[in-house]
Amino acid sequence: MSEMLKGIAASDGIATAKAYMLVQPDLSFSESTVEDTDAETKRLDEAVEAAKADLKIIKEKAAANLGAEEAEVFEAHLTILSDPELIGNIKDKISNDKVNAEKALKDVTDMFIAMFEGMTDNAYMQERAGDIRDVTKRVLSHLLGVTLPNPALIDQEVVIVAHDLTPSDTAQLDRNFVKGFITDIGGRTSHSAIMSRTLEIPAIVGSGNATSAIKEDQMVIIDGIEGEAIVNPTEEEIVQYTTKASDFAKQKAEWNELKDAKTVTADGKEFILGANIGTPKDVVGATDNGAEAVGLFRSEFLYMDASELPSEDDQFEAYKQAVEGMNGKQVVVRTMDIGGDKELPYLPLPEEMNPFLGYRAIRISLDKQDIFRTQLRALLRASNYGRLAIMFPMIATVKEFKDAKAIFEEEKAKLIAAGTVVSDDIEVGMMMEIPAAAMIADKLAKYSDFFSIGTNDLIQYTMAADRGNERVSYLYQPYNPSILRLIKNIIDASHAEGKWTGMCGEMAGDQIAVPILAGLGLDEFSMSATSILKTRSLMKKLDTSKMKLLAAKAVSDCETTEEVVKLVKEFTD
Amino acid sequence: MEKKEFHIIAETGIHARPATLLVQAASKFSSDITLTYKEKSVNLKSIMGVMSLGVGQNADVTISADGADEADALAAIGDAMTKEGLAE
Numbered sequence: 253m254s255e256m257l258k259g260i261a262a263s264d265g266i267a268t269a270k271a272y273m274l275v276q277p278d279l280s281f282s283e284s285t286v287e288d289t290d291a292e293t294k295r296l297d298e299a300v301e302a303a304k305a306d307l308k309i310i311k312e313k314a315a316a317n318l319g320a321e322e323a324e325v326f327e328a329h330l331t332i333l334s335d336p337e338l339i340g341n342i343k344d345k346i347s348n349d350k351v352n353a354e355k356a357l358k359d360v361t362d363m364f365i366a367m368f369e370g371m372t373d374n375a376y377m378q379e380r381a382g383d384i385r386d387v388t389k390r391v392l393s394h395l396l397g398v399t400l401p402n403p404a405l406i407d408q409e410v411v412i413v414a415h416d417l418t419p420s421d422t423a424q425l426d427r428n429f430v431k432g433f434i435t436d437i438g439g440r441t442s443h444s445a446i447m448s449r450t451l452e453i454p455a456i457v458g459s460g461n462a463t464s465a466i467k468e469d470q471m472v473i474i475d476g477i478e479g480e481a482i483v484n485p486t487e488e489e490i491v492q493y494t495t496k497a498s499d500f501a502k503q504k505a506e507w508n509e510l511k512d513a514k515t516v517t518a519d520g521k522e523f524i525l526g527a528n529i530g531t532p533k534d535v536v537g538a539t540d541n542g543a544e545a546v547g548l549f550r551s552e553f554l555y556m557d558a559s560e561l562p563s564e565d566d567q568f569e570a571y572k573q574a575v576e577g578m579n580g581k582q583v584v585v586r587t588m589d590i591g592g593d594k595e596l597p598y599l600p601l602p603e604e605m606n607p608f609l610g611y612r613a614i615r616i617s618l619d620k621q622d623i624f625r626t627q628l629r630a631l632l633r634a635s636n637y638g639r640l641a642i643m644f645p646m647i648a649t650v651k652e653f654k655d656a657k658a659i660f661e662e663e664k665a666k667l668i669a670a671g672t673v674v675s676d677d678i679e680v681g682m683m684m685e686i687p688a689a690a691m692i693a694d695k696l697a698k699y700s701d702f703f704s705i706g707t708n709d710l711i712q713y714t715m716a717a718d719r720g721n722e723r724v725s726y727l728y729q730p731y732n733p734s735i736l737r738l739i740k741n742i743i744d745a746s747h748a749e750g751k752w753t754g755m756c757g758e759m760a761g762d763q764i765a766v767p768i769l770a771g772l773g774l775d776e777f778s779m780s781a782t783s784i785l786k787t788r789s790l791m792k793k794l795d796t797s798k799m800k801l802l803a804a805k806a807v808s809d810c811e812t813t814e815e816v817v818k819l820v821k822e823f824t825d
Numbered sequence: 826m827e828k829k830e831f832h833i834i835a836e837t838g839i840h841a842r843p844a845t846l847l848v849q850a851a852s853k854f855s856s857d858i859t860l861t862y863k864e865k866s867v868n869l870k871s872i873m874g875v876m877s878l879g880v881g882q883n884a885d886v887t888i889s890a891d892g893a894d895e896a897d898a899l900a901a902i903g904d905a906m907t908k909e910g911l912a913e
Contacts, residue, residue: 331845334852337871364873371879380876 254485257466259434259459261479262445264782266497267432267454268490271483272410273468274421277398279389281354289347296342296353299394304333306390306402313404313426325383332387338364354395361388379559379597406430411472413462417444427451432474434462434481439728441708441719441758448476449780450534456481458722507785511542515788521796523770525788526584526778528756531557532570535577537781542788546583547704547778548756549574551627552590560598561623567630575638582639584704584754584778586683587627587656589613589645593720599623608709608718613646618655628663635675643704647682650695657699684753685709690738693745703746704778707757711735730759731816736768736807743773754778761787764820767794771803798823826891827899831912838881843909848872850905856892858902869902886912 286292311326332338338360345356361384368381393400403412403425412433414421422444430453438444438457448455454476456462466472466483473482473493477500482489515523526547527538531554538546554562554570562570575583590596591612604610617624631642644656657680667674684690685706693703707730712719714735717727729735739755746753754776759765761779766787769777777787802823810816835843851858851869858869862884867874869888880886890898906912 328845331848331872335871335873337868337874364877367877384873 254489255465255483257434257456257459257462257481257483259456259462259479259481260438260440260445261476262438262440262455262457263448263451263453263476264500265432265452265454265474265476266493266500267411267474267476268485268493268497269409269411269431269472271413271466271468271470271472272401272403272406273463273466274401274403274412274414274417275463277393277400279392279396279398281352281392281396283355284352285350286346286352287350289350292346292353293343295395296339296346296357296391299353299391300333300339302394303387303390304330306400307333310402310404328380328383329387329390332384333391354392357388357391357395361385411474413466413472415463416442417447422447422451425451427453432476434459434466434472434474436460436462439719439725446530446780449782450530450537452537452782504785507789510785510788510792511540513542513788515544515791517770517791517794517796517799519795519797521770523774523791524754524776525784525791526582526754526756526776527781527784528778529574529781532573532577534781535574539577539579541781541784543578543581543781543784545581545776545778546574546578547754547760547776549583549585550589551585552588552594555588555590555596555599556594558598561626564626564630564633567627568633571631571634571640572637575634575640578638580639582641582679584641584643584679584681584756585631586643586645586704586756587614587617587624587631591616608712614644614652614656615646617644618652618659621659624656624659625663628660629667632664632667632674632678633672635678636673640675641679641681641702643681643683643702645683645706646686646709647696648686648688650692650699653682653696653699683709683756684742685713687714687738690742693742694748697745697749697751700751702751703742703753704776705739705742705753705755705757705774707735707755707759710738710757714738729813730762730765731768731806731813731820733807733810733812733816736772736803736816739769739774740772740803740807743775747773752776763787763790764817766790767799767820767824768803768806768816770794770796771799771801772807773800794824826889827895828887828889829899829903830885830887831903831906833880833882833884833886833912835909835911836882838879838884839875839886839911843911844872844875846905846909847902847911848875850902851898853901854890854892854894854898856890856895856898858888858890858898861887861889 307326307330311323314326315323341360342356345360365381365384369378390400403421406429409429409431412430415436416438432454434456435444436459445457454474456474456479470484473485515525524544526545527543528548529538529546530550554567592608634640647653660680664674679701681702682700683706684703711728711730715727717724719728743753752775755774756778760777761783806816806819859866860869862878862880867878888902
């Protein structure tokens with residue numbers, strides 16, 4: 253019998269493959285005393301050798317898939333496993349205390365972990381505690397005879413089943429073999445969902461119980477269009493979904509014909525469709541999907557993927573690669589947006605009651621100016637290699653924008669004085685994601701060259717509803733008239749000053765929202781690269797004068813989200 | 826037994842990659858090799874030992890080797906130190 257799981261559709265497409273359970277096995281054990289300590293020591297040796305053998309393969313795979321730098325962490329793990337002090341201490345414990353290898357391993361590694369974690373003045377050493385923990389888990393798994401999931405070792409087509417996928421999990425996934433994934437938790441804007449769209453693999457998030465409902469090696473169909481998974485499909489279902497997959501492929505091919513076309517509505521009005529990217533490598537996916545710009549380069553990934561603050565030169569190379577890759581099309585880089593749910597292990601931030609309302613983004617940049625200035629210099633140097641724009645995240649007040657802009661001007665002047673070539677026409681704008689800023693958009697528009705509306709945060713702050721909290725997820729209402737009014741206020745304010753407004757949140761690629769946004773006069777829509785062609789195809793059918801009427805009605809007449817959705821259907825059918 | 830003193834000049838001291846390289850260099854020899862800093866000695870073949878010392882910039886450390894290949898060991902470790910810009 254097949255079984256259906258429902259979740260949130262995170263990334264389009266259909267995938268059918270065997271399940272690969274990316275879940276941690278039970279590593280609990282009981283303590284016991286041993287008589288034959290030599291035999292116990294031998295058990296330990298064998299487990300350590302087996303763990304080393306795993307790590308060597310993982311290291312090679314990681315080096316081949318991700319590059320030598322990413323593989324270094326596994327070299328560090330191997331060094332720990334070869335450490336005479338560590339292994340010697342464990343063996344001493346076995347022979348002196350006559351305890352089993354599991355207990356000796358745990359006691360000794362716990363001691364080292366506590367020692368490293370105690371070095372609070374040294375973030376690097378604190379992180380090494382994590383390495384010891386990882387290595388301990390691996391040896392323990394061999395002692396207990398259970399298998400740890402090793403996503404880097406996957407060498408056949410699979411669908412990944414996980415509670416959640418972390419950035420380090422996704423970094424290890426080989427796109428040639430990973431056909432899709434399903435997670436227990438997460439929403440359309442969670443890290444795992446965003447990654448699935450970047451990797452262009454069908455995905456379902458927030459299914460609730462995928463990890464308990466699916467068993468290793470079971471056949472699974474992932475329908476990322478509807479957000480449904482079929483476990484143990486029947487022959488009929490496999491045929492049915494094969495047809496659906498080929499229909500989807502056909503539609504994609506149709507969309508593909510729009511790849512090099514401009515984005516034009518039925519009545520001939522042009523819009524810009526851009527892509528959101530996280531790393532310079534994503535530029536390929538953006539241009540392949542017909543992006544006319546990069547509306548959002550999330551520079552924080554440069555910080556999150558590193559083990560220390562990225563240097564000016566490293567950042568310069570990344571920004572240069574992105575602007576060169578876009579070949580004269582605009583690339584809007586958002587300066588570091590750390591804090592909230594994004595942490596840096598090497599830049600410890602104080603624990604806060606409300607991290608989303610706390611010390612984050614531009615608030616950190618204006619406080620820790622050395623980090624901010626390094627980033628601005630790297631951006632300024634890269635500006636000479638293409639069309640670069642910069643925007644500041646989480647601006648709430650005119651003063652914050654002016655302060656950030658002044659620092660930008662200072663670094664620019666310094667570089668020019670030192671003889672560096674810097675572009676003359678770098679647009680400097682800001683994210684619109686705080687209701688306070690949206691309310692004074694007319695004032696901010698005097699100073700900011702453009703606005704980019706970040707809908708995920710704008711909605712969460714306007715509704716006062718944490719977007720990660722499932723109990724209040726009903727308040728995530730992009731089409732609510734309250735949100736639409738704020739958006740209208742922002743767009744109108746920018747146009748009054750001869751500036752432009754883009755949108756780089758999930759809403760920009762939302763097929764219900766696009767007609768309204770076109771009617772409100774949004775100039776640029778930036779979205780996951782895979783949504784661009786679908787949106788361009790939708791735009792072709794829209795008549796802007798009709799959409800203006802739709803937008804006006806939605807903003808002034810509608811009371812609820814449901815009314816807005818109904819109105820859009822009336823206007824577009 | 827042979828001994829040699831080093832003055833650490835690297836900005837970040839002995840940590841991360843340099844520590845790994847020193848441990849790898851030391852592990853090639855059969856002699857017992859120790860690193861002493863602020864009167865604390867650790868086995869130079871142990872990455873955990875070396876890192877736990879927290880040797881920073883401008884530290885003065887002593888490395889001693891005791892065994893059949895002690896002279897070669899000290900020479901090789903000295904080379905590794907200079908090559909990595911760790912010490913002078």
